[in-house]
Amino acid sequence: xxxxxxxxxxxxxxxxxxxxxxxxxxxxxxxxxxxxxxxxxxxxxxxxxxxxxxxxxxxxxxxxxxxxxxxxxxxxxxxxxxxxxxxxxxxxxxxxxxxx
Amino acid sequence: xxxxxxxxxxxxxxxxxxxxxxxxxxxxxxxxxxxxxxxxxxxxxxxxxxxxxxxxxxxxxxxxxxxxxxxxxxxxxxxxxxxxxxxxxxxxxxxxxxxxxxxxxxxxxxxxxxxxxxxxxxxxxxxxxxxxxxxxxxxxxxxxxxxxxxxxxxxxxxxxxxxxxxxxxx
Numbered sequence: 001x002x003x004x005x006x007x008x009x010x011x012x013x014x015x016x017x018x019x020x021x022x023x024x025x026x027x028x029x030x031x032x033x034x035x036x037x038x039x040x041x042x043x044x045x046x047x048x049x050x051x052x053x054x055x056x057x058x059x060x061x062x063x064x065x066x067x068x069x070x071x072x073x074x075x076x077x078x079x080x081x082x083x084x085x086x087x088x089x090x091x092x093x094x095x096x097x098x099x100x
Numbered sequence: 101x102x103x104x105x106x107x108x109x110x111x112x113x114x115x116x117x118x119x120x121x122x123x124x125x126x127x128x129x130x131x132x133x134x135x136x137x138x139x140x141x142x143x144x145x146x147x148x149x150x151x152x153x154x155x156x157x158x159x160x161x162x163x164x165x166x167x168x169x170x171x172x173x174x175x176x177x178x179x180x181x182x183x184x185x186x187x188x189x190x191x192x193x194x195x196x197x198x199x200x201x202x203x204x205x206x207x208x209x210x211x212x213x214x215x216x217x218x219x220x221x222x223x224x225x226x227x228x229x230x231x232x233x234x235x236x237x238x239x240x241x242x243x244x245x246x247x248x249x250x251x252x253x254x255x256x257x258x259x260x261x262x263x264x265x266x267x268x269x270x
Binding site for chain 1: 103105106109113116117120121123124129132133136139140143146147149150151152155158159162163166167170171174175177178180186187188189191192195196198199200202203206207210211215217218219220221222223235236238239240244247251254255257258259261262263265266268
């Protein structure tokens with residue numbers, strides 16, 4: 001039977017894949033996509049636990065996580081467009097004006 | 101008797117994890133975006149299996165339908181080709197060790213624990229009879245009304261911020 005542990009392990013695997021992507025990729029948009037992957041892994045945990053505990057709080061929280069992710073997508077991508085306009089590249093190795 | 105639900109779960113989990121891996125690995129950002137859309141669809145299937153059909157529909161509409169379309173628009177707008185330089189930064193081994201550590205820790209905590217909270221009153225039969233949308237509405241507009249209103253202000257701020265950040269002359 002499919003217990004809660006199955007869903008939580010899938011969520012953990014997706015979260016660690018997202019972590020690896022955020023830490024290693026150089027393209028800023030791909031880093032953003034890996035952040036969305038991590039957020040979705042946490043959403044899966046929330047809904048799995050909400051279903052197995054018979055409580056609606058987890059699912060309402062997922063609703064708010066989705067809303068915040070949408071707002072973050074809009075602002076983050078606008079920021080990347082502003083970067084690209086100045087530097088002609090969105091490689092994170094080129095964002096080094098604040099480096100000492 | 102092999103349970104058909106377990107087979108279906110393992111199949112969807114395999115597709116979701118493979119798509120997640122492809123998001124991290126692909127050279128072209130468009131391929132990563134398409135793999136991420138596939139991951140979102142697999143997660144929506146999981147939500148339906150967990151008796152949360154409204155969240156599955158919202159997941160497809162908001163994530164796969166709005167956020168991914170926005171990302172693909174920006175990729176096309178910036179005219180990014182396949183990456184010609186190096187794809188990864190110089191810390192791949194350390195990042196892999198850290199990610200493996202996160203995975204090991206999470207799986208250990210999951211396997212060694214048990215759900216000890218008090219079981220609430222929402223059962224799958226109640227979700228099927230009352231309707232999932234109404235249950236979420238009951239919770240969100242009575243108990244979580246303040247976060248709902250704050251979220252609307254957050255969306256307004258995000259829209260204004262995005263317009264100002266992307267303008268040529270502010």
